Amino acid sequence: MKDKKSMDILKETSRRWLHERGVEIEDIAKLVMYLQQKYHPDLELEECIYNVERVLTKREVQNAILTGIQLDRLAEKKMLEEPLQAIVEVDEGLYGVDEILAFSIVNVYGSIGFTNYGFIDKQKPGILQKLNDKSSGMCHTFLDDIVGAIAAAASSRLAHRNEGQQ
Numbered sequence: 001m002k003d004k005k006s007m008d009i010l011k012e013t014s015r016r017w018l019h020e021r022g023v024e025i026e027d028i029a030k031l032v033m034y035l036q037q038k039y040h041p042d043l044e045l046e047e048c049i050y051n052v053e054r055v056l057t058k059r060e061v062q063n064a065i066l067t068g069i070q071l072d073r074l075a076e077k078k079m080l081e082e083p084l085q086a087i088v089e090v091d092e093g094l095y096g097v098d099e100i101l102a103f104s105i106v107n108v109y110g111s112i113g114f115t116n117y118g119f120i121d122k123q124k125p126g127i128l129q130k131l132n133d134k135s136s137g138m139c140h141t142f143l144d145d146i147v148g149a150i151a152a153a154a155s156s157r158l159a160h161r162n163e164g165q166q
């Protein structure tokens with residue numbers, strides 16, 4: 001019982017933190033649509049939302065969300081110690097730990113996720129472009145990779161499921 005309660009807290013908090021950082025489930029679902037529409041022309045946003053919801057129930061995904069957002073928030077408040085503070089605050093290109101953390105999400109539904117993640121990270125459509133806008137004054141060094149990874153994992157889930165139906 002106690003364990004179920006702590007799982008509920010993880011789930012609820014990770015979703016709330018995404019919302020507080022300006023990311024809605026629908027924003028991520030639109031990225032899934034962007035990735036999968038060419039393979040499934042009849043794909044509807046509802047199905048993308050469903051797959052994002054499923055990804056968000058995974059504990060490793062919730063852990064990555066909480067860890068990444070916490071570091072972004074601390075960097076915004078200048079509460080990390082140097083030299084980490086400067087690295088995270090300016091989203092230094094060679095840092096790479098933000099991507100490594102996101103890989104724990106990409107992995108959840110198999111290796112197609114890696115291809116999707118790489119693609120969407122280069123294109124930066126929709127919410128990813130917004131998160132990368134440095135003029136907002138917010139720090140999304142970790143969050144942009146996490147959101148791209150959730151979309152990539154949801155796309156893999158959707159692709160696997162459709163394959164199974166054939």
Ligand SMILES: [Mg+2]
Binds near residue numbers: 091141142144145
């Ligand atoms: Mg990043």
